[in-house]
C-alpha cells in the first residue's frame with residue numbers, strides 16, 4: 001500500500017506546505033458526511049491537528065464506497081488540493097479515488113453533538129477522536145517535548161529511576177504494593193507475612209517519587225532530571241488527584257533553595273510560553289471552548305514576578321484575612337487548597353512560592369533550618385489550582401538526616417545508601433517535583449485530572 005506516501009492534514013492546514021493541483025493521498029476518519037446537489041462533502045480528520053479537510057466528491061455515483069461510509073469510518077482519499085470556494089476553510093480536496101479502509105456502523109458513539117466529559121471517560125478508547133481529547137493528547141506530547149528541551153538546553157541529564165521501589169520516598173505511606181505472594185494464603189512467620197519469600201525477597205512497592213534515586217544521580221552527574229510515572233494510593237477523590245500520574249523531578253548538586261526557586265520559576269514560564277507559541281491551534285480551541293481565561297492567565301504568569309513568602313508570613317496573612325475558611329488556620333497546619341488559592345487569587349493575584357514550612361508536616365529529607373522547627377521546603381502555588389510544584393533543599397548533613405529519620409519513625413538501616421551519599425562527598429543540593437497533569441490542567445483549563453490522563457487511574461477506576 002501507499003500509506004506512507006500520505007499527506008498529513010497538519011501539513012496542509014497548519015504548515016501551508018502542500019502545493020495545489022497535484023495528487024495527494026489523505027488517510028483519516030470521517031467526522032461528517034453530507035450530500036447536496038449531487039455532490040458529497042466528507043469532513044476527514046487524521047489526528048495530526050485540530051482541523052478537518054473537506055473531501056469533495058463530484059458525482060457520488062462514481063464512488064461505490066460512499067454507500068458504506070458513516071461517521072467514524074476510516075477512509076483513503078486521493079485527489080487534488082484546491083482553494084475552497086466555501087467560507088471558513090482555505091482548502092478542500094477534489095477527490096478522484098475514494099476507498100473505505102475500516103467500516104463504522106450506526107452504533108459509533110461519537111455523533112455530532114457535545115458529549116459530557118463524564119460520558120467520554122466511559123469510552124476512553126474512542127475519546128481521543130473528539131476535538132477536545134485530540135487537543136489534550138497533542139498538547140501533552142508537545143509539553144513533554146518542551147520539558148526535555150528546557151532541561152537539555154541547560155545541561156541537565158535525563159535519568160530513569162525505578163518504578164518498583166523498596167522505599168517510601170515521601171514517607172507518607174500511600175503505597176501500592178508489588179507482590180507475587182498468594183494473597184489468599186500468604187506465607188507467615190511469627191504471626192506476620194514473610195516477605196522473605198516474596199519475589200524480591202523483601203517488600204516492594206510502586207514508586208511515589210524518583211527523588212531519592214535522582215539524588216544519587218545528582219551526586220555524580222551534577223544536574224539531572226527524571227520524567228516518569230509515579231503512583232500514590234491516597235484515597236483522595238478530587239479533581240486534582242490521580243493514583244498514577246507523571247512527575248518531573250530535577251535535582252541539582254551544589255544548589256540551595258533559592259536556586260531551586262529560580263529554576264522552578266523559569267521552568268513554569270518556559271512551559272507556558274511553549275504552549276502559547278507551539279500549540280497555538282490547540283490553545284485557541286481551549287480558550288474558546290474550555291476556559292476563556294486560560295490564555296490570559298498564562299500570559300499573566302509569564303509576565304509576573306513570583307512572590308516568595310515564608311510559611312509563617314503566609315499563615316499570618318491568612319489569620320488576619322477575616323475569611324471564613326473551612327479548615328481553620330494556625331501555625332503548623334498543612335495548607336489546604338482553599339488557603340493556597342486565597343493567597344494566589346485574592347492576596348497576590350499571581351504565583352506565590354511559600355517556603356520554610358514546619359518540619360513536622362514535611363518529609364524527612366528536607367534541610368532543617370537553624371530555628372530547628374522549620375525546613376527548607378518550598379511549594380509553588382498558582383491561581384486556580386493551588387500547589388503545582390513541591391520541592392526543597394535536601395538535608396546534606398549525615399547526623400541531622402539520621403536524627404530526622406528516627407524522629408519520623410523511619411528506620412535508618414533501610415536508607416543506608418541514602419545516608420552514604422552524605423558520608424562520601426556530600427554537597428548542598430536541591431530539587432523539586434512538578435506534576436505533569438496539573439501543569440496540563442493549568443495550560444488547557446481542563447478542570448478534571450481524569451480528562452488530562454489518557455487512561456486515568458483513580459480510586460475505584462482502572463478501566464482500559
Ligand code: 4AD
Pocket residue numbers: 169170208209210211232240241242243245247249250387388389390391392431432433434435436437438449
Ligand atoms: O509535593 P510532592 O509530593 O513532592 C514530591 O514527590 C517530591 N519528591 C518532589 C521533589 O522534591 N523531587 O509532589 C510533587 C508534585 C505536586 O506539586 C503535584 O503537582 C504533583 O506532584 N502531585 C500529584 N499530581 C496528581 N495527582 C496526585 N495524587 C499528586 N500528588 C502530587
